[in-house]
Amino acid sequence: MADSVKKDKLKVGLIQMSPVWLDRKKTIDKVCFYLEKAARENCHLAVLGEGLIPGYPFWVEHTGGASFESDVQKELFAHYLDQAVLIERGDLDPLLKISKGDKISIVCGTIEAAADRGGHSVYCSLVYINAGEIINVHRKLMPTHEERLVWAQGDGHGLNTYPLGAFRIGALNCWENWMPMARTALYAQGEDLHVAIWPGNVRNTQEITRWIARESRSYVVSVSGLFNKEDIQSATPNAELLRDQMPAVCANGGSCISDPAGNWLIEPIVTKEGVFTAEIDHAMVRRERQNFDPSGHYSRPDVLKLKVNKERQSVLG
Numbered sequence: 307m308a309d310s311v312k313k314d315k316l317k318v319g320l321i322q323m324s325p326v327w328l329d330r331k332k333t334i335d336k337v338c339f340y341l342e343k344a345a346r347e348n349c350h351l352a353v354l355g356e357g358l359i360p361g362y363p364f365w366v367e368h369t370g371g372a373s374f375e376s377d378v379q380k381e382l383f384a385h386y387l388d389q390a391v392l393i394e395r396g397d398l399d400p401l402l403k404i405s406k407g408d409k410i411s412i413v414c415g416t417i418e419a420a421a422d423r424g425g426h427s428v429y430c431s432l433v434y435i436n437a438g439e440i441i442n443v444h445r446k447l448m449p450t451h452e453e454r455l456v457w458a459q460g461d462g463h464g465l466n467t468y469p470l471g472a473f474r475i476g477a478l479n480c481w482e483n484w485m486p487m488a489r490t491a492l493y494a495q496g497e498d499l500h501v502a503i504w505p506g507n508v509r510n511t512q513e514i515t516r517w518i519a520r521e522s523r524s525y526v527v528s529v530s531g532l533f534n535k536e537d538i539q540s541a542t543p544n545a546e547l548l549r550d551q552m553p554a555v556c557a558n559g560g561s562c563i564s565d566p567a568g569n570w571l572i573e574p575i576v577t578k579e580g581v582f583t584a585e586i587d588h589a590m591v592r593r594e595r596q597n598f599d600p601s602g603h604y605s606r607p608d609v610l611k612l613k614v615n616k617e618r619q620s621v622l623g
Contacts, residue, residue: 415432
């Protein structure tokens, strides 16, 4: 019985942090610092926010991002591309080393320069790492609002779930979590630990986290980043313009965890940087699935069925 109970439980670490904005190497160093801290606290899973490496494109909204042939926007995009993550180059190897050595799984938001799409567009890519290996790379299906001026559209290749202890984990970026069919694609694969990553702001997480938990009867882990005007480095192109135009606070966090009944395990955390932990218990999932299982006894596949295209999209056929 003791072994059974132990196997049901998983310790999760929410890493809420600001990046060393638009500096890939320094941000990775900071991420590794917090991953090692999460490992020392015996976390089995550590989660970081959307686009954290090297940072969310906060400048677009505040500097005329839609201006055509803008030198400012071109300079910032070129810098963003230079600092983006190229997985094939081994940029994430420091995270893989920690995952393998400390036996910790990682969900991390990145800005990916995709070699298989020419390498000159960037994708908001959610990377899942387990046992020192990159298991899944999910490119955000639909960039939101001003993000569309910077990020390319992803595809369904990464809409997957994976076993993690007694759980089956899946993850989505930011407003993908509002997409009913994207959620359903994960539910249908047995997801019972849903990870939602965000650039930051409690307004994004305080309602939807518990709502998805109730819909799916799953644990929901929402993790956000932080970003203040003071995080703009002098080496960033147009740094003075950015400091002049951007608000004091762009991202105030809001990381949290809900249990499958919609109760808070960790209420939304605002402004604080650090590792915040909670233990989750798969027995709670099984209890809540008694009256509602979205892809099991409460589904009607004879009436309603979802078709998912999981091919990695390419210009070449």
